[in-house]
Amino acid sequence: MFKTILIDDEPLAISRLKRLLSHYSAVISIIDEAHNGQEGLEKIEAQKPDLIFLDIEMPLMTGFEMLANLSYMPKVIFSTAYDQYAIRAFEENSVDYLLKPIEAERLEKTIEKLKK
Amino acid sequence: MNLEKAPDVSSRTATNNVVIPATENTRPYRRERNSRFRTGFKNAINRLNPQFVLYTFLFALFLIYGLNSILYFSLELLNPTSLEAEQNKAVFLANLTTGFSCFVSLIIFILFIERFLSKNWSKYTILIVFTYCMLMLIRLFQKAFYLIENDGGKYWAHYWKIMSVEYNASSISSHGTLYLVIPMIAVCVIFYNWQRSKDLDRKISEQEYQLLNLEKLKTKAQLNALEARINPHFLYNSLNSITGLIHDNPDKAEEMTIQLSKLFRATTGRSDQSFHSIAEELDIVKSYLSIEQMRFGDRLKYSIHLESGLENIKIPRFLLQPIVENAIKHGISKITEHGIIEVRITKENDLIVFQIHDNGPAFKEDLSGGYGLRSISDKLQLIYGNQATLQIENNDYKSIIIKVPMETLDKMSV
Numbered sequence: 001m002f003k004t005i006l007i008d009d010e011p012l013a014i015s016r017l018k019r020l021l022s023h024y025s026a027v028i029s030i031i032d033e034a035h036n037g038q039e040g041l042e043k044i045e046a047q048k049p050d051l052i053f054l055d056i057e058m059p060l061m062t063g064f065e066m067l068a069n070l071s072y073m074p075k076v077i078f079s080t081a082y083d084q085y086a087i088r089a090f091e092e093n094s095v096d097y098l099l100k101p102i103e104a105e106r107l108e109k110t111i112e113k114l115k116k
Numbered sequence: 117m118n119l120e121k122a123p124d125v126s127s128r129t130a131t132n133n134v135v136i137p138a139t140e141n142t143r144p145y146r147r148e149r150n151s152r153f154r155t156g157f158k159n160a161i162n163r164l165n166p167q168f169v170l171y172t173f174l175f176a177l178f179l180i181y182g183l184n185s186i187l188y189f190s191l192e193l194l195n196p197t198s199l200e201a202e203q204n205k206a207v208f209l210a211n212l213t214t215g216f217s218c219f220v221s222l223i224i225f226i227l228f229i230e231r232f233l234s235k236n237w238s239k240y241t242i243l244i245v246f247t248y249c250m251l252m253l254i255r256l257f258q259k260a261f262y263l264i265e266n267d268g269g270k271y272w273a274h275y276w277k278i279m280s281v282e283y284n285a286s287s288i289s290s291h292g293t294l295y296l297v298i299p300m301i302a303v304c305v306i307f308y309n310w311q312r313s314k315d316l317d318r319k320i321s322e323q324e325y326q327l328l329n330l331e332k333l334k335t336k337a338q339l340n341a342l343e344a345r346i347n348p349h350f351l352y353n354s355l356n357s358i359t360g361l362i363h364d365n366p367d368k369a370e371e372m373t374i375q376l377s378k379l380f381r382a383t384t385g386r387s388d389q390s391f392h393s394i395a396e397e398l399d400i401v402k403s404y405l406s407i408e409q410m411r412f413g414d415r416l417k418y419s420i421h422l423e424s425g426l427e428n429i430k431i432p433r434f435l436l437q438p439i440v441e442n443a444i445k446h447g448i449s450k451i452t453e454h455g456i457i458e459v460r461i462t463k464e465n466d467l468i469v470f471q472i473h474d475n476g477p478a479f480k481e482d483l484s485g486g487y488g489l490r491s492i493s494d495k496l497q498l499i500y501g502n503q504a505t506l507q508i509e510n511n512d513y514k515s516i517i518i519k520v521p522m523e524t525l526d527k528m529s530v
Contacts, residue, residue, distance in 0.1 A: 009415075009449075009452075010360075010412075011413050012410070013356065016363075016364075035452065036452050060450075060452055081352060081353055082349075101355070101356045
């Protein structure tokens, strides 16, 4: 069971991800959500989740900037609208890189990766 | 130091030249000198076509002959060497009057008669006949002078003697006729030149017209290139948001889809028209903002204010939407809450003022980061020349201000 925080500046994206993850409630337990890098930073340091779903393009602080400032590093699954950050995401040792809109089959593969 | 002389690319003989280091002997090789002479000669020959050679020959001949005759005659007039020379004054006067009558005949013909004739041969025929009549008229006057003037009469007597001298019984009966032929030829030549210059004028104005058309086409093409396309990222993001809405809020998802298709219809349809009314442009802006509103939720509030009476004024398509898009991309998306966009359209004397404000971070000093303001100012320049302005306010009320003249577009037919 992974304690999870969802971090995305678009409320619609978060609500959709919630709905998709509701099929994996045995694996993923959503404990909180954040709407920008700053908020995400605070909540991660405070609650120390096992996993985060992270958007990249956010106001105040981007996803990468937030990761750079973390003292505690959870597992990261990037979920973003742009594919140009894939290589960098790979360097960040993330679990996966999901392109929005997230497809159900693709998410299934990600969850399988997590379970290993 | 070994300096190499660079080949002279402007001269035609460059390909024949050998590059010579300046330190060596600078006299060109003999072979090279000959070839230079030969190509120069060839070039000159090319510029002398046979037609030109013939014209030059004839013209030179007659010009020299004519001028010499004038010179001789004039000298005789000024320093008469004999009584005959004195009497040549009559000839001089006769020539003047003949020339003058030719001139008058030509002018009258071109001004009044020429336009009624359609065929070329008819023009020349009528011209000759008309000139002949004029000359005969003048002859009558000359004869009248002869009859009136007693003292000057001897001059005219002498003139008529010259005109009716018979050189040979078998030759031309009266070379008086020959003296008539010359004015005929002269008026025909002059008329021909006049026709040609008229043709040239027409050709020039035709070319000018075509050039103007080409300019118009080029402007149109440039305008088309600058035409805004829907930003693919925007489309992508919108579809993402719609995906998120479909289950949670189907009505909103439906509305968003409709707004998106409205926006697309505006870019893809009727692209041969570069203009539409302010009301239509605001429709596009409203569609765009409503879509972004769904994406940003409470992070965005917007308002549009249009001064009444300005709804139907024509402006270039997609003048405002890209600026609003900028306001979202570089402004609202960078702040976490309370984003505001304000669009105000007002009238200021003869100008229409568009002001788009957002409360995002200030514009960067060098306006980098793909603001796309360049293409908008290019479009304004193409359409309005220097009459439109684009200002950037980077202070408390951050905004882009565009001013365009009100009247221009109604008169244009782009």
